[in-house]
Amino acid sequence: MGILRRNDPRSGFALLGMLLILVVLVAAGAIGAYVWQHRTSTTASTTGTAPAAAAGTSAHVLQLTQSDAQDESKIDSGADAQAQQDAQSANTAQSNVGGAYNETSF
Amino acid sequence: MKRVSNTRIASAVGVAAVGVLALTPATSMALGTTGTSPFCTNLPAKITATNTSVTAMTGKVTTAWSQQDQKLAADQQKVDQEVAAARATADQTRASDFTKLQAKATTPAEQTAVQTYISAVNNAVSTRRAAYDAARHAFRTSLADAISGRRTTVTSQMTAFQAAVSTALATAQAGCTANPANGTALRTALVASLRTARQTFQSDRKSDTAIGTQVQQFAATRKAAFQAADTAFQTAMQSARQALQTAFGSTSA
Numbered sequence: 550m551g552i553l554r555r556n557d558p559r560s561g562f563a564l565l566g567m568l569l570i571l572v573v574l575v576a577a578g579a580i581g582a583y584v585w586q587h588r589t590s591t592t593a594s595t596t597g598t599a600p601a602a603a604a605g606t607s608a609h610v611l612q613l614t615q616s617d618a619q620d621e622s623k624i625d626s627g628a629d630a631q632a633q634q635d636a637q638s639a640n641t642a643q644s645n646v647g648g649a650y651n652e653t654s655f
Numbered sequence: 656m657k658r659v660s661n662t663r664i665a666s667a668v669g670v671a672a673v674g675v676l677a678l679t680p681a682t683s684m685a686l687g688t689t690g691t692s693p694f695c696t697n698l699p700a701k702i703t704a705t706n707t708s709v710t711a712m713t714g715k716v717t718t719a720w721s722q723q724d725q726k727l728a729a730d731q732q733k734v735d736q737e738v739a740a741a742r743a744t745a746d747q748t749r750a751s752d753f754t755k756l757q758a759k760a761t762t763p764a765e766q767t768a769v770q771t772y773i774s775a776v777n778n779a780v781s782t783r784r785a786a787y788d789a790a791r792h793a794f795r796t797s798l799a800d801a802i803s804g805r806r807t808t809v810t811s812q813m814t815a816f817q818a819a820v821s822t823a824l825a826t827a828q829a830g831c832t833a834n835p836a837n838g839t840a841l842r843t844a845l846v847a848s849l850r851t852a853r854q855t856f857q858s859d860r861k862s863d864t865a866i867g868t869q870v871q872q873f874a875a876t877r878k879a880a881f882q883a884a885d886t887a888f889q890t891a892m893q894s895a896r897q898a899l900q901t902a903f904g905s906t907s908a
Contacts, residue, residue, distance in 0.1 A: 636723075648853075655694070
């Protein structure tokens with residue numbers, strides 16, 4: 550009456566199911582660990598690993614000015630998608646000229 | 656009996672149809688009462704409608720270009736305002752740091768060193784900002800040139816399209832004047848000409864999207880200019896900082 554009886558074919562399926570669940574759990578854990586590690590390293594690289602310098606020091610001035618430059622650059626790059634959209638904003642009107650008539654209606 | 660009856664009916668209908676066709680003038684299906692084909696009769700109205708439509712559509716292109724200019728100007732103005740605001744904030748924060756640095760300077764040598772440092776930092780910031788402004792200006796000039804060039808090309812294509820349409824319509828009109836009964840052949844020729852004109856113009860439109868790629872290239876150029884300015888800025892800042900630390904005899908400054 551044991552769970553895994555040698556001659557019961559269902560016991561083989563139960564074992565297979567447990568193994569499958571185990572594999573899924575291990576895979577999910579591995580993926581989770583990878584994502585967590587990736588996010589941690591990404592956050593570190595974007596925020597900068599250097600600790601914030603004390604205010605009123607040249608190190609702080611350096612950090613501030615570097616940050617200012619990055620912010621300014623982001624303003625420009627952030628507007629690029631809009632500039633691209635603006636540059637193509639007349640394309641529809643240009644294409645519509647070709648649909649000014651239906652020659653088969655003559 | 657039923658089959659024989661149907662055959663007779665079919666024969667009678669066939670004979671009647673042949674008789675009607677024989678008695679009817681051959682041109683009656685294509686011509687009006689004056690001998691003019693329906694195509695030629697309707698052509699002047701069709702020409703007017705087509706010309707009106709083409710003119711309206713090209714007018715919408717001009718309107719779209721005007722709106723495009725306004726949108727670009729507004730978006731660039733928004734960038735300028737954001738940059739100006741960011742710079743003003745940065746200036747205030749930096750000034751606050753400078754004040755604290757000046758407070759640390761107790762000897763005349765240190766005070767002089769702080770002043771030198773402040774000037775060097777301000778110069779480096781000004782130089783970096785000027786380089787950014789130049790790169791931004793170059794980006795906008797390139798964008799404006801690309802759009803202008805594109806419009807010149809599209810204008811030329813629209814002119815060619817309108818000319819092809821006008822020629823096709825004029826040819827059809829001349830054909831109707833010369834031979835009003837020749838509607839079928841004239842229509843076939845007109846439809847083919849108009850289709851070719853339209854397809855040529857629409858095929859030209861494939862290159863319209865190229866300007867999107869150009870914008871990306873301009874942005875990449877601007878970004879490279881920004882990075883070059885950043886590198887020079889870093890060098891100047893490090894140099895100024897080193898001189899200050901030397902004057903203070905420590906790295907606390």
